[in-house]
Amino acid sequence: MKTRTTLIILLALLTAISPVFAGGSKEAKADDxxxxxxxxxxxxxxxxxxxxxxxxxxxxxxxxxxxxxxxxxxxxxxxxxxxxxxxxxxxxxxxxxxxxxxxxxxxxxxxxxxxxxxxxxxxxxxxxxxxxxxxxxxxxxxxxxxxxxxxSIITMNEGLVIRKDWLDNLGLEVPTTLDELFDVMYAFTYNDPDGNGRNDTWGYGAFIEETIYESYPGRRFEPLMGAFGVDGTWDMSKDSFGLQIHKPEFYDYMVFMKKIIDAGVIDPNWMAYKKDDFRAAWKQGKFGIMREQNAALHAQNNYAPFDANFPEGEWIVIEPPYGPTGLRSVGPAVRxxxxxxxxxxxxxxxxxxxxxxxxxxxxxxxxxxxxxxGQEGINYVLDENGIPVSTEGDIGFEGPIGQTYIQLRSMAFNYTSETELLSRYPVYTCENSGKEMSALWTLRDMQSKTWTPANGMDSMPIPGNDLKTYYQQGLAEFFTGARELTPENWQAFIDQLDKLGATAWEQEGYDYAVANSYLV
Amino acid sequence: MDGKNLRDKNYWGKLKKDVARQKWIYMLIVLPLVYYFIFKYIPLWNAQIAFRNFKSVRYGITTSPWVGMENFYEFVTSHYFWSLIRNTLMYSVGKIIVSLPLSIILAIAIYECRHGALRKVVQTLAYLPHFLSWVIMYGILLSLFAPGDGIINDLIKFFGGQPIDFLTNAKAFPWLVIFSDAWKEMGWSAIIFIAALMGIDVSLFEAAMVEGANSWQRVKYITFPAIKPVIVTVLLLKIGTIFEAGFNQIFMLYSPAVYSVGDIIDTWVYRQGLLEGQFGLATAAGLFKGLIGMLLLFLSNYLSKKYTESSLF
Amino acid sequence: MKKKNKQITSVAVKPTAADRGFNIFVDIFMVFILIVIVLPLWSTLTLSFRPDTFIGTYTEGMFLPPWEWSFAAYESLLGNDGFLIAFWNSIKILVEGVVCALILTIPLAYGLSVRNLRGKKFITIFVLVPYIFNVGIIPVYLLIAKLGLTNHLESVFLPVAISTYNCIIMRSFFEGIPNELRESASIDGCNELQILIRIILPLSKAIIMTIGLYYGVAFWNDYFRPMLYLTRDYLRPLPILLRNILLAAGMNEFVEARAFGNAPVEAIKAASVFLSAIPMVIAYPFIQKYFTKGTLLGSVKG
CATH class of the missing domain: 3.40.190.10 (Periplasmic binding protein-like II)
Incomplete structure (x- = not known):
């Protein structure tokens, strides 16, 4: 009895650690x-x-x-x-x-x-x-x-978009300058553009989305920075190369940002939103101006909820506004x-x-x-123009099973061929409003707007962590009001930034850009 | 000479006898100890990459160049070092102060509650928020606290106040972190205390009643002392890991606007060490945290032994 | 046994004003906790039932009448191959992991709870040091790679098969068991192994279940380890998929594609959280069965 219990326990212990040994048998690679x-x-x-x-x-x-x-x-x-x-x-x-x-x-x-x-x-x-x-x-x-x-992406597939129906409701024109843009934001916020009798809309909508070449507060604000000529992390031109944050115009941009924040014409959740929240927010009609991606805006699946909520609603792509010195840009265009x-x-x-x-x-x-x-005849068929179209049902490349067969798509696509674009963004009819739409039209529209050429900006050196933290935190605190935006405070911020290595970073960037002839 | 030998002999003899008497216990723990050696101490040995310029196993661990304390130096001289220490301690201590008492009170309340249905419902639901990941919790917090349309701010506006940006306000953020953690984890941490309460000898209550003790006194003199050893154990274990302030939560909730009060050691290490592939730095920060944790643990263990008579070792 | 206990605590003596105050305090606290806990659960649950056509705020969504609920999120998740594969992998990790963890933890916790064990202090510190020195994920990864454990489900739980925290907690419960019990068994001629099996384990069901639950949930929710150690798509457990659903929606270049039919993204997120919690939600009531008052008393008398 005694020994048997012991044996059972020992056996149990052995089974417990057996996975360790079983683990050694890495899938035998047959000599095939x-x-x-x-x-x-x-x-x-x-x-x-x-x-x-x-x-x-x-x-x-x-x-x-x-x-x-x-x-x-x-x-x-x-x-x-x-x-x-x-x-x-x-x-x-x-x-x-x-x-x-x-x-x-x-x-x-x-x-x-x-x-x-x-x-x-x-x-x-x-x-x-x-x-x-x-x-x-x-x-x-x-x-x-x-x-x-x-x-890995279609270039210049984003744009500044505005609610056309709201403009029409309020009898406003498409804004072309920064001042007009501010007035429209103001009207969108306080003049009840959707006519629902409630003060529940804002002018501008955004969230924080940073990349190597779009520093804090990032991509969704580039059209505003573009008006001051400070879009993108770097100025890549030969005669004025440098970090945008070092330019005096960046301070003017900060003043404008502060103005729209203080006037309450930007959705105050912008600092707290994640991408999904932001995209849910415009579908709920919370704001009327934003920078958005073509397919996220106008592809059938993404547009459908907005179409259901606002059959009369309409987003149009506009040119970014001109700033005080006559500059404008949607943002830096990288490959x-x-x-x-x-x-x-x-x-x-x-x-x-x-x-x-x-x-x-x-x-x-x-x-x-x-x-x-996928496979022709199973996952797709070619239409009369030779464009692949998803077959009906789950097995089609747009269906839940068919999608698994095109998981390697990003290895094959070059993102610019007509076949790919026409197949990705077919023309469709909106269920609610009956409008004809295609994300491809939106893409063409967006690509025709003013962008800043920025070849190589996405391969520029990146800052050290403390520097980057200070950069982000400083700007964020100016926005929230934790730091008051005055020329003195701004200078103090820039000085500390340089102390933490901004000057060295700039020099490193210059050397790299010269070595790769990225300067224009 | 002789005396020492004799003492040694006695010592070894006694040791042998003790070990022989307790041989079953040693046999029981030998496997777990081997486990510790393999899965805990070999990684600790690998942690020497903190002192090396380690790139990859491809070029070896022990053959990578020795850099001494350079990684520690980089961490300690960071512009944010002191603010990281302060924030980390603020959250871990704050969570101990808020969450631990709350979960103890919850456990006792569940134990003492006389309404069977209420007790059952609370006991069955209380641990569930633990399963809501912080991504989901962020959605809930946003719906409550968003400056634009959060429920709390709707209320504030309804009563004529100015909306507060809880999530991006450096004053409000620490409270949000500490209380949302208590909210999510309270029921989960209470389970261990409920388990402890189950061991109480109920005849003690009987005796207390005969002596005319009321419910408050019962809790004070019977219930609470009965689970005190478990509370002390939990507290000591938490003090040992005082620099773990809840990476998953803060990583989800913080943003540059609240870096000044939101950035903790682990989030800094994640950005600087892990995402940038500086694994030596990340490991160095871990060792630094451990060193201080160890000192605190020994100290608090000593104090605990002295004042509560329960201790870890 | 249980009934008798209840009598003792509730009827024996006439309650005083202090007792009544105490009961009211307990009730109010419990109701408060209930509200605070039900609120997020309810809002997430209703979010998972939200139909595609819903317009309105988050708060309004919480009061959506049940006949307007949509089950599209659950349908598309349960019909998704990726979800089912991940669920099955998670179950395997859970069962294997908890068995392995308990078999390793219980003996160690018991050994450390024995009074007068030679070298006890040394062993305790030996066990505590790696707990305090959390050297992070990379030194462990180097070991896992060396052992050839990458792309094996075991790699998810083996590095944490003994959690020192859980082990020490369990030890302090074992220490709470009256020493007389061990001594009398010892006099009856039981060795320590038999004492553990015949006396300690039956008395410790509540804590073993609790620690088992702690382990199970930790393995079930673990994200970082599987993300690093498991590469093959067919080995992915639920947390990886969950994270892909929760964080990735919209991170894709292919934002025009939709993985999950007609349900709104938020509903998919919420539903995936509930579906992934199911095994734990089922397990807990079973564990609660072992939570009976005065477990020790019965054993001493019997």
Whole structure:
């Protein structure tokens, strides 16, 4: 009895730790003559489910001698950065993966990435479409390239938009200058533009959305900064290069910001909103002027709730307002490149050529359509103009199952071809208002507005953490009123910023921009 | 010489006897201790990257160049160092002061409540907010406190006041953090005290009643002392990790407007160390936190032993 | 047994004014807590039922009549392959993890609760040091990679299979068990292992269940470890998917695509939170069954 209990306990203990030993049996890599490529990619829709095991692409690739093992990265960019860098630290990087430029810089400098300078010629088709000199510069350190810079967004796909129906209700014209814009904001806030008898609307709507090249308070305010010529983090022109925050006009912009905040004509939640809250807010008709992305605004799924709430509502894209010196801009226009990297380990294992073969396959005909839209006749059909259209039902590439088959879309797309654009943004009829719409029209409209050319601004050096924190915190405190906005306080803020390294950062940026001939 | 040998002999003899007597206990704990060695002490050994210019295992841990205290230096000389320490302590101490008593009171209230239905409902629901992640909680807080259309601000405006930007106001933000944490975690932390209350010998209550003690006195002299050891244990464990102020919560709630009161060590380390791939720096900050935590733990353990007679070791 | 206890506490002596005040205080506190807790739960629940066509504020949404509720969010989540795969992975981590954690934690907690154990102080400090020195995720990752545990579900719970916090709490419960019980068993010829199994464990159901719940929930909600250690899509547990749903909506370049049918984004978020909490919500009442007053008393007398 005694010994039996003991035995049972010991057995239980053993089973408890057995996973540790079972863990050692990493999937046996059969010697099948195929090149195994582990790949981390950016999924089209992370939450919809993984690329199914029965994806026909796997078989086609096997015939090419490639066993692809694809895993999607987490969908928030900070999580991606964290995962890739942690994997690099543990030497667990996959063979082929996508990274942001900041992460790429560190990995390349740490010797984790393969030199791909001589591999471009293995991909003639893709190189012709995507890899121009700018794209190659983007991934070049000391004359050698350490990754493939591919487009990840449609450029200039955002715009300053305004509620046309509100303007009409109040008998106002489209504002063209900053002063007129302020007057419209004021009227939108206090003159009940939706006529519901309640004081529940605001002029401008925004939230904090920063990027390397759009410093705090970020993208949604660029059209206002543009009026003062201080849009984007950097001024990239030859004769006045520098950080925008160092320019005297930046103070004028701050004064204007303070004016709209104090007048209460900006949705006061702007500092607290996250992206989803912001997008829910304009669908509820809370404000009438904003900077928004074309598809988030006018793609069928996204516009439908607004259309249901406001059948008479209408957003139109306008030119950004002129500032006091006659400048205007929606914001800096960058290429929006992401970098596909081959790990040094993969190159050492002789996988680089096969990886290029895979990448090239995705850039044209068979692979391109398979990754972008799935199988013809199953996930899509071609219309009379040769544009892929989703088939009906769940299996169509727009349906919940079909979407899983196009998870690799971002590897194939070049984001500018007519086929892609027409397929992504078809013309549709609104359910409630019966209007005909297309996000593509909106895109064309947005691209025709005034932008600041900003080639290379998204690869400029980034500030140290304390400097960045001070930058953001200082501006935020001027906005909330925790610091009073006076020329003296502003100067004190700038002085402290320089003390924390802003001057050095500026110099670093200058050297980099000159070295890569980004100055215009 | 001889005397020492004799003492040694006695000592070893006694040790042998003790160990032989308790051999089953050692056999029971040997596996967990091996576990500790592998999964807790090897990472602690790996933490030497705090003193090295570590890039990747590809180039080795022990072969990466020695940089001494450079990572610690970078952390300690940060422009924000003191403000990080102050904020971190403000939140962890604030949470201990607010959440811990609240969860103890809740546990006792659940134990003492005479309305069976009310007790059951509260006991079953109280822990559920723990499952609402901070992303969801942020949505709820926004609906309550948003300056534009939050419920609280609607009320303030209704009574003719000026709306308050709770989420971006440096004065209001700390309160928001501490009380939203109590709100979410109170029921969850109460579970452990409820479990402790279940062990109370109910015949004590009987005796107390015979002696004419009222309910307040019962709580004071029986209920509370019965769970005191658990409270002390929890408190001591929390003091040891005084620099953990709730990363997930603050990371979700804070923004540049409240950096001055919202940025804590962990959020700073996340931005500076983890996102920027400076893992040596992140580890150094962890060791720094641990060192001070250790000192505080030894101190409070000593005090606790002296005044409450319960201690961790 | 239980009934008798109730009698003792409620009827035996006539309540005084102080007692009544106490009861009123307890009732008011409980009702207050109930309101404070139900409010966020209710608002999230109604949010998950919100139909696509809803117009109005957050507050108005809380009072939407049930016949206007929409179950679209739940339907599209439950019909989603990604969700089901993730749910199943989470269940595997939960069951395996809790069993493993309890089998490792209980003996250690018991060992540390034994009086006069040689080297007890040393072992306690040995156990506490790594708890205090939280060296962060990377040193652990280096170990996990070295052991070849990446892309194994075990990597999610093994690094935290003993939580020192839980272990020390459990120890302090074991210490609360009267020493006479151990001594008398020892005189009866039981060894320490038998004492643990025959005497300590039956008396400690409440705390074992509680610690099991603590472990279970920690494993169930863990996000960072799976995010770093599990790469394959088919191994993703629920928190990863949940985070993708909660944070990513709109982070995509492909904002025109919608993963989840007709339900509004906010409803999907709220519904995913409720669906993911279900196993824990089911488990808790079972655990509560072991929460009976005066567990010790019965054992001493019996």
């Amino acid at each position: 003559g195929l090149t195994h490529i582990e790949m981390w990619y950016n999924a089209t829709q992370t939450e919809v489910g993984p690329l199914p095991n029965d994806w026909v692409g796997y078989d086609i690739l096997r015939d090419m001698g490639i066993e692809l093992d694809a895993s999607s990265l987490p969908s928030s960019t900070t999580d991606q950065d964290m995962k890739v860098q942690a994997a690099a630290a543990a030497n667990e990087l996959p063979d082929f993966f996508v990274a942001n430029r900041e992460v790429w810089v560190r990995l390349a400098n740490n010797g984790m990435l393969a030199d791909v300078t001589d591999l471009y010629e293995l991909m003639p088709e893709r190189t012709a479409i995507m890899f121009d000199q700018d794209a190659i510069n983007f991934t070049t350190i000391d004359g050698r390239s350490y990754g493939f810079a591919t487009p 929006g490149l992401r970098i596909w990297c081959i790990s040094a380990d993969a190159a050492d294992a002789g996988k680089a050529e096969k990886i290029c073969e895979l990448f090239e396959w995705m850039a044209h005909d068979e692979g391109y359509f398979l990754c972008g839209w």
